[in-house]
Amino acid sequence: MSDTVTKAKLSLLKLVYPPVSNQEASWLQSDPEVEAEFRASDFYMIAGRAEAKFSSLAVDPDTHLISFHISIGANLIDAVQIQPNDLPAIANKNLDSFWVEAGEKLIRIWDGPVKGPGSNVLDWFTTEKLLWDRSRAVPGISLLNKYREMMTYDLLYVGIAKVGDSFDRLIKNGHKARMEILSNENQRLTSSRVTDEIYLFLFHVEPLVVQMFEPDHAFTEEDFSGSIDRKPIVADAEKAFVSLLKPDYNIVKFQSYPRGADSLYGSDYARYGYAIAENILFNTMHGRFRGGWDVIRQNVSNEADSIFVEGEAVQFYKSGVDYPSD
Numbered sequence: 001m002s003d004t005v006t007k008a009k010l011s012l013l014k015l016v017y018p019p020v021s022n023q024e025a026s027w028l029q030s031d032p033e034v035e036a037e038f039r040a041s042d043f044y045m046i047a048g049r050a051e052a053k054f055s056s057l058a059v060d061p062d063t064h065l066i067s068f069h070i071s072i073g074a075n076l077i078d079a080v081q082i083q084p085n086d087l088p089a090i091a092n093k094n095l096d097s098f099w100v101e102a103g104e105k106l107i108r109i110w111d112g113p114v115k116g117p118g119s120n121v122l123d124w125f126t127t128e129k130l131l132w133d134r135s136r137a138v139p140g141i142s143l144l145n146k147y148r149e150m151m152t153y154d155l156l157y158v159g160i161a162k163v164g165d166s167f168d169r170l171i172k173n174g175h176k177a178r179m180e181i182l183s184n185e186n187q188r189l190t191s192s193r194v195t196d197e198i199y200l201f202l203f204h205v206e207p208l209v210v211q212m213f214e215p216d217h218a219f220t221e222e223d224f225s226g227s228i229d230r231k232p233i234v235a236d237a238e239k240a241f242v243s244l245l246k247p248d249y250n251i252v253k254f255q256s257y258p259r260g261a262d263s264l265y266g267s268d269y270a271r272y273g274y275a276i277a278e279n280i281l282f283n284t285m286h287g288r289f290r291g292g293w294d295v296i297r298q299n300v301s302n303e304a305d306s307i308f309v310e311g312e313a314v315q316f317y318k319s320g321v322d323y324p325s326d
Contacts, residue, residue: 086140
């Protein structure tokens, strides 16, 4: 890189699919459409939280309004309403009748008798998909104002697919840390199985690169190519999060970060950083990391914490402390 060019980068972590429990991942791995979405990820996190459940579902036959509660344990509960005609997957279908299938972990809206011949699922909600959709202000979902509190998890592991994608690395093939977590984690609720309290987060790392040119810079085609080698960025992102948060099941903590054999240290980026563009909060014994999503701008919000690296210096910026959160 010419000394007349300065490059900086901010990489955003965005989910390619709603968070799924370990049990749900086992059920979904044979679905070709879900597999295709999973394969868009090569950065993942594994976290724990008490199991969420649906209850008290009722449907108004005149307005079709679906009302129910979502709860995590005995003390965290919130009311939810879903208006099927306003959901993006249904809004343009001009339907005047629906069938609702409901259980403690799954709600599905059908265009005919549930599982009947010719009937189709119009939209569906697991507990985590409902929270994720609400965090992104999906039309048709109202109330559920405690979604941020409910989207708080204990971070257990951060990993990447150095070759290929997260589906092969984390789900299809045996994953040592995932098995250790299932074997060693305690139940958070005595009524739940550990497999229902461990959640997988499959992210796509989306880099935004800014180049600043000096007035005397001699431009070349390379300056405008837009080509980015993502794998080194993904590898560096793993090191950044692990070195900061030190998840229990990551054996290697990358204590020498930002230095590392496959990190971005010594690259042509003068400054680079990471943020989670989702309304999720991850806790560890060594600190917390909060994400943020702006539903108006459809981008990362000021509620998101961030990590920035400049030379040897690694700085953790906390939303609401180091910069305004609104």
